[in-house]
Amino acid sequence: MYLRCTMELNNILFVMTLLLYGAASMKSQAYFNKTGELPCHFTNSQNISLDELVVFWQDQDKLVLYELYRGKENPQNVHRKYKGRTSFDKDNWTLRLHNIQIKDKGLYQCFVHHKGPKGLVPMHQMNSDLSVLANFSQPEIMVTSNRTENSGIINLTCSSIQGYPEPKEMYFLVKTENSSTKYDTVMKKSQNNVTELYNVSISLSFSVPEASNVSIFCVLQLESMKLPSLPYNIETNKVERKESEQTKERVRYHETERSDEAQCVNISKTASGDNSTTQF
DSSP states (O other), rough: OOOOOOOOOOOOOOOOOOOSEEEEEEEEEEESSSSSEEOOOOOTTTOOGGGEEEEEEETTTOOOEEETTTTTGGGGGGGGGGGGGEEETTTEEEEOOOOOGGGGGGGEEEEEEEEETTTTEEEEEEEEEEEEEHHHHHOOOEEEEEEOOOOOHHHHHHHHEEBBEEESSSEEEEOOSSSSSEEEEEEEEEOOOTOOEEHHHHHHHOOOOOEEEEEEEEEEOOOOEEOOOEEEEHHHHHHHHHHHHHHHHHHHHHHHHOOOHHHHHHEEEEEEETTSSSOO
């Protein structure tokens, strides 16, 4: 079955810890090219108007993603890499970061200040540790050289592309009627310099067992799940039977040729015994 990770983008894994300076910390996940959420969780128990608040988010490099100054957005303080990529949900006090890239992973901070007669007074702070995922394609098995009747060996490759983070391992799983064998191979990997996504592949030279039907799978081991390929099936008995039939056909063909030759010899002998036949 074609398996892919189908977690909803809005389902965020929360791990809450209380830091020494009173700010809560949260772990969240987002998917490549999708939308991530950076919660602030400000309860506003005093029901303070947004006109009296200054709210902003910044990344681990202190670059501002979004600022709400006394109820109005203030794009002047937003860094250019985040312009046009954010939207603020005032009901849930959550900032949405759109078109997530791998480089967006890291720590984000939300700050809420009260703008009073004596200036800005800190009221709330929330830290979000954002991790970014990209779904690998389903592993695909390809035959680089077919099995011939003189060799029981086939060469296979398996590849999966455009995923993140780097997978733990990739291997072939060979299943027969009575056994299941894992073949560990060296996983080749490459990473795109721009997107930072990974492409991975493995290869295997496989000796097909005699008189046994074989199913070969390629499995990509990710951090939290296994992603298998569709099976590559080898019906050994059927192949051997086909090769046997081809051999029998060749035998019958040669026997027919020999029979024709013998008939020609007999005719030749008959002709040589007839004095009326012209010899050339």
